[in-house]
Amino acid sequence: MRTNRFRKEAVAQHLKQHFGQSADLTLVPIRVGSRQGLLCYLSTMTNTTFLTENVTMPLLQAYRQGNFPEDRGLDAVRERLYGGLATRLLDDPQPLPGMLTQGYAGLLLDGEPLMLMIDVKELEKRSISEPTTQNVIKGPKEAFTESADTNMSLIRRRILNERLRFEKFVVGSQTKTHVYLTFLEGDADERILRDIRGFLQSSSIDSLFDSGSLEQLFRSRGGQLFPTVYNSERPDSICACLMDKRVALIVNGSPFVLIVPALFADFFESPEDEYQWFMVGSFIRTLRYLAFLLSLSLSALYVAVTCYHQELIPTLLLTSIAAQRTGIPFPAVIEMFLMEITFELLREAGTRMPRLVGQSISIAGALVLGEAAVQAGIVSNITVIVVALTAIAGFVSPVYSFGANIRLFRYALIILGSLFGLYGVIVGFAFLVIQLTRMESFGIPYLSPLSRLVGRRSS
Amino acid sequence: MKTPRRIARFLVAAGILLILGGCWDMVEVSRSSLITGVALENGQNHAFRVTVEVLNAAETMSAENGRGDAPAQLYTAEADTLSEAVNRMNEQFDRLLIGSHMQAIVVDERLARKGLNDLMDFFVRSRYIREDVNLVISKNDRASDILRVPYPGGMNAGLAIQSQIFNLNRVWGGAPKSRMNDYTIATQTPGRELLLAAVSAEGPVGKNMDSVKTLEPKSSIRVMDTAVFRGDKLVGFLPASDTNIVLLVTDDLEQTTISVPLREDKAFAAVRLVRLHASKSVRMHSGRPKITLNVQGVGFIVSLDATMPLDRASGYQELERLAEGYVKERIDATVKKVQTDFDADIFGFGEWMYRHRHSEFERISKSWNELFAEAELQVDVDIKLERSELKTRKNNEIR
Numbered sequence: 048m049r050t051n052r053f054r055k056e057a058v059a060q061h062l063k064q065h066f067g068q069s070a071d072l073t074l075v076p077i078r079v080g081s082r083q084g085l086l087c088y089l090s091t092m093t094n095t096t097f098l099t100e101n102v103t104m105p106l107l108q109a110y111r112q113g114n115f116p117e118d119r120g121l122d123a124v125r126e127r128l129y130g131g132l133a134t135r136l137l138d139d140p141q142p143l144p145g146m147l148t149q150g151y152a153g154l155l156l157d158g159e160p161l162m163l164m165i166d167v168k169e170l171e172k173r174s175i176s177e178p179t180t181q182n183v184i185k186g187p188k189e190a191f192t193e194s195a196d197t198n199m200s201l202i203r204r205r206i207l208n209e210r211l212r213f214e215k216f217v218v219g220s221q222t223k224t225h226v227y228l229t230f231l232e233g234d235a236d237e238r239i240l241r242d243i244r245g246f247l248q249s250s251s252i253d254s255l256f257d258s259g260s261l262e263q264l265f266r267s268r269g270g271q272l273f274p275t276v277y278n279s280e281r282p283d284s285i286c287a288c289l290m291d292k293r294v295a296l297i298v299n300g301s302p303f304v305l306i307v308p309a310l311f312a313d314f315f316e317s318p319e320d321e322y323q324w325f326m327v328g329s330f331i332r333t334l335r336y337l338a339f340l341l342s343l344s345l346s347a348l349y350v351a352v353t354c355y356h357q358e359l360i361p362t363l364l365l366t367s368i369a370a371q372r373t374g375i376p377f378p379a380v381i382e383m384f385l386m387e388i389t390f391e392l393l394r395e396a397g398t399r400m401p402r403l404v405g406q407s408i409s410i411a412g413a414l415v416l417g418e419a420a421v422q423a424g425i426v427s428n429i430t431v432i433v434v435a436l437t438a439i440a441g442f443v444s445p446v447y448s449f450g451a452n453i454r455l456f457r458y459a460l461i462i463l464g465s466l467f468g469l470y471g472v473i474v475g476f477a478f479l480v481i482q483l484t485r486m487e488s489f490g491i492p493y494l495s496p497l498s499r500l501v502g503r504r505s506s
Numbered sequence: 507m508k509t510p511r512r513i514a515r516f517l518v519a520a521g522i523l524l525i526l527g528g529c530w531d532m533v534e535v536s537r538s539s540l541i542t543g544v545a546l547e548n549g550q551n552h553a554f555r556v557t558v559e560v561l562n563a564a565e566t567m568s569a570e571n572g573r574g575d576a577p578a579q580l581y582t583a584e585a586d587t588l589s590e591a592v593n594r595m596n597e598q599f600d601r602l603l604i605g606s607h608m609q610a611i612v613v614d615e616r617l618a619r620k621g622l623n624d625l626m627d628f629f630v631r632s633r634y635i636r637e638d639v640n641l642v643i644s645k646n647d648r649a650s651d652i653l654r655v656p657y658p659g660g661m662n663a664g665l666a667i668q669s670q671i672f673n674l675n676r677v678w679g680g681a682p683k684s685r686m687n688d689y690t691i692a693t694q695t696p697g698r699e700l701l702l703a704a705v706s707a708e709g710p711v712g713k714n715m716d717s718v719k720t721l722e723p724k725s726s727i728r729v730m731d732t733a734v735f736r737g738d739k740l741v742g743f744l745p746a747s748d749t750n751i752v753l754l755v756t757d758d759l760e761q762t763t764i765s766v767p768l769r770e771d772k773a774f775a776a777v778r779l780v781r782l783h784a785s786k787s788v789r790m791h792s793g794r795p796k797i798t799l800n801v802q803g804v805g806f807i808v809s810l811d812a813t814m815p816l817d818r819a820s821g822y823q824e825l826e827r828l829a830e831g832y833v834k835e836r837i838d839a840t841v842k843k844v845q846t847d848f849d850a851d852i853f854g855f856g857e858w859m860y861r862h863r864h865s866e867f868e869r870i871s872k873s874w875n876e877l878f879a880e881a882e883l884q885v886d887v888d889i890k891l892e893r894s895e896l897k898t899r900k901n902n903e904i905r
Binding site for chain 1: 524529531532534535536538539540542561563564604606607609634636641645665
């Protein structure tokens with residue numbers, strides 16, 4: 048008889064073989080009338096209260112009241128008692144361990160040819176809170192959380208459209224992380240979807256804990272200098288992108304949802320721009336481009352111009368710079384790097400410090416390093432101004448990772464500027480522009496809204 | 507593997523590029539000084555004597571922690587070429603000199619009479635000298651004395667001359683713009699002679715900053731007259747009071763104020779003229795140039811000594827007539843003076859002919875200045891008085 052497949056002892060043995068002595072593997076022997084049974088689940092993936100109320104209690108109650116469908120098997124149990132729950136019948140014990148890790152509880156009754164799997168997954172999760180990295184003044188204040196289910200719900204409740212799809216993929220040979228490909232059926236480019244599906248299915252990574260890793264995987268495919276994947280923790284931003292015929296990737300465990308394809312101009316756009324008068328929105332957007340240029344080039348231009356092209360500086364400014372730099376022991380470029388590195392240290396320390404001591408970092412940074420370094424004559428005021436301005440401008444991009452990218456180019460430009468003057472800066476810029484124009488994000492030219500009106504594949 | 511090799515090759519190439527490129531032409535601003543003014547004179551042992559005004563950055567207005575030292579210092583060198591003199595300045599000075607921020611070139615009157623072309627060649631050729639550097643002539647005084655006039659508040663002579671000439675030109679038209687570019691344009695345009703501002707130092711020029719520690723500065727720079735050139739040689743000076751009329755004729759005047767004499771004795775009406783436009787035409791009439799000049803402008807009555815009915819059109823018409831007559835008179839007098847004193851067409855009448863009657867002008871271009879001296883002038887002036895500032899009547903006319 049086939050019943051032998053789901054003998055209680057055999058299943059328990061099978062599970063112990065897979066999970067070893069893991070403390071969260073729970074095997075509860077139960078008795079329903081005369082029949083022996085086994086309830087198995089992972090206590091870490093389920094909520095015991097929920098399990099008791101919704102699985103065990105109905106079973107026992109039904110038996111006591113005498114309407115337990117003893118003779119008609121698990122299929123009837125499933126229909127009668129667990130009507131509201133997601134259940135599956137298993138005829139092969141092989142996928143059992145895998146299903147337990149996904150939050151199913153297995154119910155087994157001696158003599159039954161099948162095993163009932165009940166989805167009782169309930170995890171502790173953070174409630175929806177305000178975004179921490181992409182704040183807006185005006186606009187929705189919800190942010191994604193680490194739970195992909197919550198995130199999907201946040202999207203679904205904004206786009207009440209039956210064409211919205213969440214396609215599930217499992218990425219990571221060890222972690223088996225769930226990744227949901229989200230798009231509007233019919234709107235999203237089928238070619239891009241095929242590309243991403245293929246990529247997700249064929250990816251050979253072990254583990255995936257944050258969408259950032261996935262972002263880097265996409266990026267390393269092209270060896271690109273600028274990010275080609277947009278990330279946001281704001282549902283309204285992601286929904287706007289979905290309406291814009293793009294594709295979102297929700298990674299379970301990450302509050303940042305990815306958007307592909309992402310183009311250069313996207314990193315200067317915040318959903319907030321569209322929630323206010325277009326003049327203000329356009330102004331702010333223009334300001335971001337300006338900030339990008341400033342953050343990229345200001346310190347390099349300062350070094351290049353003060354070291355090689357004094358004739359470009361207005362006379363009074365040059366005298367002011369010369370007066371301030373009198374007695375400074377280092378050349379302008381060393382001074383600039385001193386301050387830039389100092390700032391990077393402060394930023395890094397500031398982000399990693401426990402929040403309680405964070406205060407002391409800003410005091411040490413602002414007072415001790417800024418004031419004292421100038422007064423001690425190690426760096427000049429104007430360098431501090433330039434570094435502070437580039438640093439502030441670097442934070443203007445609505446996407447943090449984009450601003451962080453610019454830093455590296457800035458250093459390269461400073462070095463070029465200090466060696467070759469404006470010529471070096473221009474060459475560096477030319478290199479960046481060439482890179483930008485030849486870059487593509489999933490077949491769409493990276494600069495497309497700026498370089499041409501219709502984004503079309505270049506090759 | 508291919509990639510590590512490629513990276514290594516890139517690093518080696520970049521390293522070589524960076525090391526060989528180096529910082530060979532880097533200039534450290536804190537170890538160099540700006541030249542703000544240059545004075546050129548006849549040398550005693552050599553052709554030129556060059557005095558440079560070198561900025562002391564720590565004492566300028568933008569530096570807070572000055573010690574009260576002079577904001578600029580003068581260094582002098584003699585040589586047979588300007589370049590040699592400037593480049594040998596480090597014989598007596600410790601820092602690298604940066605010439606690109608020069609604001610004023612002061613040329614000694616005696617040197618200017620010998621011709622500017624040889625002097626200016628060095629400046630015009632140099633890529634570091636700005637085209638808008640002021641070129642002025644020192645009248646009566648040695649050129650270097652102009653740079654010896656001290657200024658309060660960390661100002662230096664070079665910047666001061668530039669600002670003084672700019673403001674005088676803009677507010678009253680009392681000096682031509684006098685930039686190096688104007689020199690270039692004038693020398694390259696047939697039928698137009700060069701006009702430059704002439705300055706002199708009033709009062710005893712000091713060796714220290716004491717002059718500015720008193721309420722009345724002991725010395726100051728005065729924009730005296732306007733230097734008139736023929737070719738590149740200085741031929742004389744036109745009184746400062748005529749300069750705005752010259753600029754009016756050349757259509758370079760932004761605004762000016764004239765004192766129109768009224769019918770009553772010693773009574774004047776001050777009229778500020780703006781939006782001025784002069785159009786000229788020249789034609790040859792039996793061997794003599796016949797010049798027609800049409801001046802149009804708008805005026806505001808700034809002050810009025812006599813009682814005139816400014817609340818009626820007739821008052822304005824009367825004043826307009828007087829002002830037009832006065833301006834016409836001034837233009838006639840000034841042109842006559844230039845014709846008799848200098849034989850130099852500083853007004854650019856010849857330039858007009860060069861542009862509009864080219865073939866006719868080609869034949870006489872060589873002797874244009876002499877022909878100009880005999881030219882017949884006909885002036886039409888049209889001034890519209892628009893308003894009389896805030897008040898229509900004087901205070902004593904209001905009961």
